[in-house]
Amino acid sequence: MEADLLRFATAGSVDDGKSTLIGRLLFDSKSLFSDQLESVERVSRERGHEYTDLSLLTDGLRAEREQGITIDVAYRYFATPRRKFIIADTPGHIQYTRNMVTGASTADVALVLVDARKGMTEQSRRHAFIATLLGVPHMVVCVNKMDLVDWSEEVFENIRREFTEFAARLRLRDLTFIPLSALSGDNVVTRSEKMIWFDGAPLLSHLERLHVASDRNLVDVRFPVQYVVRPQSHENRDYRGYAGTIASGVLKPGDRIRALPAGLETEIASIETADGPVSEAYPPMAVTITLKDEIDISRGDMLCRPNNVPAVMQDIDAQVCWMDESAPLTAGKTYAIKHTTRWARAVVKQIDYRIDINTLHRVEGVEGLTLNEIGRIRLRSTKPLFVDPYLSNRQTGAFILVDESTNRTVAAGMIVRESGS
Amino acid sequence: MKSHVMSQLAALEAESIHIFREVAAEMERPCLLFSGGKDSIVMLHVARKAFAPAPIPFPVMHVDTGLNFAEVIAFRDRWAAQLGLRLVVASVQDAIERGVVKEEPNGSRNRIQTPVLLEAAAREKFDALFGGGRRDEEKARAKERVFSFRDEFGQWDPKNQRPEIWSLYNGRVFPGESIRVFPLSNWTELDIWSYIAEEEIEIPSLYLASEREVVERDGMLYAVNEFVVLKSGETSQKMSVRYRTMGDANLTAAVESVADTVAKVVEEIAAARITERGATRGDDKVSEAAMEDRKKEGYF
Numbered sequence: 001m002e003a004d005l006l007r008f009a010t011a012g013s014v015d016d017g018k019s020t021l022i023g024r025l026l027f028d029s030k031s032l033f034s035d036q037l038e039s040v041e042r043v044s045r046e047r048g049h050e051y052t053d054l055s056l057l058t059d060g061l062r063a064e065r066e067q068g069i070t071i072d073v074a075y076r077y078f079a080t081p082r083r084k085f086i087i088a089d090t091p092g093h094i095q096y097t098r099n100m101v102t103g104a105s106t107a108d109v110a111l112v113l114v115d116a117r118k119g120m121t122e123q124s125r126r127h128a129f130i131a132t133l134l135g136v137p138h139m140v141v142c143v144n145k146m147d148l149v150d151w152s153e154e155v156f157e158n159i160r161r162e163f164t165e166f167a168a169r170l171r172l173r174d175l176t177f178i179p180l181s182a183l184s185g186d187n188v189v190t191r192s193e194k195m196i197w198f199d200g201a202p203l204l205s206h207l208e209r210l211h212v213a214s215d216r217n218l219v220d221v222r223f224p225v226q227y228v229v230r231p232q233s234h235e236n237r238d239y240r241g242y243a244g245t246i247a248s249g250v251l252k253p254g255d256r257i258r259a260l261p262a263g264l265e266t267e268i269a270s271i272e273t274a275d276g277p278v279s280e281a282y283p284p285m286a287v288t289i290t291l292k293d294e295i296d297i298s299r300g301d302m303l304c305r306p307n308n309v310p311a312v313m314q315d316i317d318a319q320v321c322w323m324d325e326s327a328p329l330t331a332g333k334t335y336a337i338k339h340t341t342r343w344a345r346a347v348v349k350q351i352d353y354r355i356d357i358n359t360l361h362r363v364e365g366v367e368g369l370t371l372n373e374i375g376r377i378r379l380r381s382t383k384p385l386f387v388d389p390y391l392s393n394r395q396t397g398a399f400i401l402v403d404e405s406t407n408r409t410v411a412a413g414m415i416v417r418e419s420g421s
Numbered sequence: 422m423k424s425h426v427m428s429q430l431a432a433l434e435a436e437s438i439h440i441f442r443e444v445a446a447e448m449e450r451p452c453l454l455f456s457g458g459k460d461s462i463v464m465l466h467v468a469r470k471a472f473a474p475a476p477i478p479f480p481v482m483h484v485d486t487g488l489n490f491a492e493v494i495a496f497r498d499r500w501a502a503q504l505g506l507r508l509v510v511a512s513v514q515d516a517i518e519r520g521v522v523k524e525e526p527n528g529s530r531n532r533i534q535t536p537v538l539l540e541a542a543a544r545e546k547f548d549a550l551f552g553g554g555r556r557d558e559e560k561a562r563a564k565e566r567v568f569s570f571r572d573e574f575g576q577w578d579p580k581n582q583r584p585e586i587w588s589l590y591n592g593r594v595f596p597g598e599s600i601r602v603f604p605l606s607n608w609t610e611l612d613i614w615s616y617i618a619e620e621e622i623e624i625p626s627l628y629l630a631s632e633r634e635v636v637e638r639d640g641m642l643y644a645v646n647e648f649v650v651l652k653s654g655e656t657s658q659k660m661s662v663r664y665r666t667m668g669d670a671n672l673t674a675a676v677e678s679v680a681d682t683v684a685k686v687v688e689e690i691a692a693a694r695i696t697e698r699g700a701t702r703g704d705d706k707v708s709e710a711a712m713e714d715r716k717k718e719g720y721f
Contacts, residue, residue, distance in 0.1 A: 002428035035699030062713055063580060072582070074563045075556045077609045084429040086607055098584055105586040213426045227442040231475040239474060245439045245588075250425065274470035282425045286438035286471070299446050323584045338589050341446070400589045407593040412586040 006083050006212060009107035009136065011100045011127045012092040016113045017144045021182035022076060022089060025204060028189040031078030071096070073103045082208045092123055097130065097357065097372035098323040101412055104134035105398070108212045112141050116149045116179070120162050122358045128163075129357055132170040133319065133374065133414065135394050137215040139167075140176045142203065147181040151194040169360065171391070178203050216283050220388065221249030221257070222310060222396050223303040224340035229288055241272060241288035242297055247340065247395035249305070250282045251289070258306045259297050260386050265306050266293040283395070300342035302386040302396075310386040310396055316346070316379045317416045319355075319390075320369065324403065324410035328368035329377070335410065337381055339399040345382045346401070352376040376416065390414035430616055434467055437604040439588060440567060441471035441551075444602050445478050447592045448549035451602075452509070452542070454721060455481035456489075457497035458667035459624055460553030463613055464605055466622050468551070469504065480507035482550075484538045486530040487514035488648055488669035496625045511541035529672055535719045539575040542599065549592065549600045552721045557609040558698060561713035567606045573597035575719030601721070610665075610697050611690050618683045628686065630663040630678040641674035665690075665697040 012018030026032040040056045063071060076087040088103030090096065104110060110131035114124050124141075131139055141163055149155045156179040167175055178187055179198055186192035187202045201209070226244035231237075251257075255268045269290045271281045281287045289303065297303075304310060322329045329348060337346040353362040354375040362376075369375045390397030401411035427435065444451050453468060455461045468477050481501055485494070501508040513530050516522045521540065522533040542550060556563045566582050568590045583591055592600050605613070617624060634645045636657045643649045645657050648671035662675035663686070680686040712720075 002430075004426050005429040005432045033696045033699065034694045035696055072564045072579070074560075075607065076563065077557050077607070079429075079609075079611070084609075084612075102584050102586050106588070213424060216425070218425060226439070227446045227472075229472060229475050233475075236474050241474075243442055243471070245435065272473075274473035284432065284435050284439075285427065286435040286442070288473075336593070338591065341443075394587070398587050398589065400586060400591065402591055402593060407591070407595065409583045409586070409591045412584070 003079065003081065003083050004212075005086065006109065006207060006210065007086045007088065007107050008109040008111055008207065009088040009090060009100075009103040009131070010111045010113070011090045011103065011130070012113045012123075016092070016115050016123075017182045018089070018092070018113050021111075021113065021142065021144065021180075021188065022087060024182050024185055024188045025085075025087075026076065026078050028185060029078045029080055029204065071099075073099050080204070080208055085207065092127065094126065094357070095372060097126075097374070098321060098412075100127065100130050101134060101321045101323075104131050104136050105412065107131070107134070107136045108215060109138040109140060109207065109210060110136040112139060114141055114143050114159055114163070116143050116145045116152075116155055116159065119159050120166065124163075125166060125360075126357050128167065128170060128172075129360060132172055133321075135390055135414070137212070138174040138176070138210060139172055140178060140203065140206065142182075143177060143179045144182055146179045146186065146192075146195065147184055151179075151186075151192070153195070153197045156198070176200070176206060178206065217248035217393050218250050218282060219248070220308055220310075220393060221251055221255075221303070221305045222247040222340075222386075222388070222393065223249075223251065223257075223289065224342070224386075224396075225297055225299055225301045225303065226341045227299060228297070239290070240294065241290050242303070243286070243288040244341065245286045246281050246283040248283055248393055250280055252280045253277075256306055257291070257303045258309060259295055260302045260304065260309065260312060261384055262296060262301070264295045266291045266295060268292075300340075302340065304386075310388045312384045313387050314381045314384050315349075316381065316385065316387065317376070318379065318399070318413040319374060319376050319416060320401070320411045320413045321374045322369040322371060322411050324408055325371045326406065326408075327403070327410075328370045329375075329401075329411060330368045334404075336402040336404050337379070337385075337399050337413075338402065339385045339387065340396060342385060344385065345404075346379040349378040349380050352378065379413075387415050389417050430612060430619060433608055433612060434470070434616070436588070436607065437464075437467045438471040440590070440602060440604040441468050443590050444549050444551070444592065444600075445472070448600065450545070450547050451479040451549040451551065452545065452547040453477075453479060453481045453551040454483070454553070455497060455501065455508075456483055456553075456667065457493040457500070457625060458553070459613055459617065459628060460555065460605060462500070462622060462624060463608075463616055464551060464553045465500065465504070466620060467604065476505055480509055480545075482509040482511060482541060482545075482547075484511045484534045484541070485513060486534060486669050487512065488530055488671050490625070490627060490646075490667065490670045492625050492627055493667050509541060509545060511537050513537050516540070530669060531672075532715060532718075532720075535575070535715065538721070539719050542575070547599065548594055549602055551602050551604060553605055554603045554721060555608050555610070555613075556606050558696075559712045561716055565603065565606075565716070567603055568592055569601040569603065570594070571599045571601055571719065575599070577601075577716045577719070579713060579717070611687070614683065614687045614690050618687050624683070625667070627664045627667065629683070630661050630681045630685075632659050633662050633675065634658070635660050635662055635675060642677065643674050646670055
């Protein structure tokens with residue numbers, strides 16, 4: 001079988017062993033190159049560290065090295081014969097919530113680190129909450145530094161119990177606990193001989209075997225039209241193809257489709273790629289669709305099945321994470337909104353509440369949302385969007401807001417449900 | 422029942438195609454930086470797939486340092502012609518003669534490429550430049566966005582990057598500003614080679630091992646050519662080598678190798694223990710943050 005792709009996100013701070021864990025995964029899977037390791041060892045020595053500081057591998061920016069902290073998301077890559085892994089490595093402190101949200105947005109798995117000596121902390125709860133908010137389908141709680149608690153099953157079980165109780169308040173589909181020591185490598189790549197009481201797989205085997213295919217929505221056909229291909233050459237004079245990436249569902253030639261917003265129906269004539277036509281297309285394939293009848297379709301429109309359509313909405317309820325430091329999200333203000341391949345403008349009608357991401361409590365009566373704050377808002381857009389709840393569709397349930405005066409991306413939004421009608 | 426799972430190479434290709442289409446749809450005047458090196462060859466190959474059966478809807482540009490391998494330049498010209506693309510060549514040699522930039526004492530034209538690139542991009546009014554940079558190449562690149570915002574001076578500000586969530590890219594710019602786009606961000610060197618093998622993409626023969634006359638300098642092997650002349654006391658020897666990267670011919674080292682086919686290169690890369698830049702690029706050894714500093718000035 002060919003290797004597939006798995007994206008996972010980690011969050012953590014300097015002292016919980018996250019960098020050591022990533023370093024260990026890279027090193028033990030032979031994805032760390034000797035010149036990278038030498039450079040890290042040299043810099044660690046120069047700084048007087050007693051150990052090789054593997055965070056230097058990922059903390060690549062001058063400011064990060066100067067301050068000894070991770071500021072931004074770093075992407076790291078490693079592969080085993082079964083899978084290629086993309087790690088979105090993010091800082092764990094509350095002031096970097098937006099970076100954690102970014103890392104989690106595309107992740108199949110979230111790795112939450114818990115220091116076995118400290119047990120669950122505010123930070124581990126926060127990471128679990130953010131991963132859930134972003135709809136990450138799988139979570140692995142790595143109870144790290146087991147070497148420092150004498151490989152105690154009791155310590156591990158207590159943390160597992162406490163975390164499971166907390167997780168009951170979140171909508172988690174798959175939660176796994178692994179006791180490990182990133183420093184010594186126990187249960188990271190190879191099974192620990194010191195924790196024979198643990199009958200689960202080591203972290204890497206777990207990540208290699210994790211079944212992610214069924215996480216994708218293969219039921220609701222959603223094809224946001226991204227680009228219209230018109231060759232305008234002699235041999236392809238009448239060719240008109242709708243290029244895009246399948247957001248969800250499985251499409252086949254001959255399927256009846258409805259084009260939104262026009263509402264017109266026709267049939268898929270062919271699904272094409274540069275390597276030839278395909279008999280079916282599923283997410284996240286990038287294809288070009290041709291239709292039986294010529295109907296007026298352009299970028300930002302959406303193809304779906306006549307009996308299974310997204311909500312066509314201008315009033316939207318959403319959870320948003322505010323990502324801009326220069327100005328807060330303010331009720332009454334209008335932003336540009338990008339949803340699938342469709343741009344519109346949207347006014348913030350109301351801020352319902354802010355979520356305290358440490359306690360998960362709702363704080364009502366807030367004036368705005370500032371950097372890293374998460375809240376529930378209502379928007380009205382200038383034109384209809386074709387939306388599904390984020391929980392059932394991570395592609396058609398997501399949007400960003402852009403401040404038109406700066407062009408900066410200021411918010412990540414997850415549609416809760418369609419409000420209004 | 423079918424699995425509906427894409428292989429990782431197919432998934433990477435699909436992601437890159439999505440990025441190309443997004444830029445073509447949203448930006449006014451995109452351009453693809455094409456050097457004839459393996460990453461830009463793969464980039465162009467994927468770009469062709471993104472718009473087929475229509476031609477690629479943007480031109481390609483090369484910042485020619487004047488120190489490139491002749492075979493690579495020939496390859497560049499042939500490819501652009503074959504795909505019917507307009508090729509913009511921004512010449513560093515020409516810029517030196519015009520007094521726009523000054524030759525650096527170490528002989529590297531890596532850094533002085535930047536003003537030449539920016540000048541040509543401004544002249545052509547390009548608002549999006551596709552680059553073949555990959556995040557596994559270098560630490561500063563590992564932190565860069567797929568859509569990397571540049572101000573009116575072409576500068577990258579690593580502390581002030583736009584958040585990039587899901588695949589909802591924001592390419593909005595004001596006049597004079599631009600976006601550098603890296604469609605191969607998530608590819609690794611091994612992915613590039615595996616893809617070249619799988620798609621049977623033609624590459625310059627310098628990438629394949631052959632007996633070449635080489636001289637050893639600072640522990641690296643340089644092929645003797647018009648840009649690398651033996652200094653007194655140096656001796657050259659015949660060795661089987663290939664190139665892992667295609668930088669300037671005077672500063673790009675070769676690696677010892679017997680891989681004379683793409684399939685063998687894939688095997689060697691899978692077993693390689695040194696990064697491609699560490700192994701072959703004299704110009705990257707300047708400092709810990711050499712790449713970040715160059716990017717801040719507007720480098721690729």
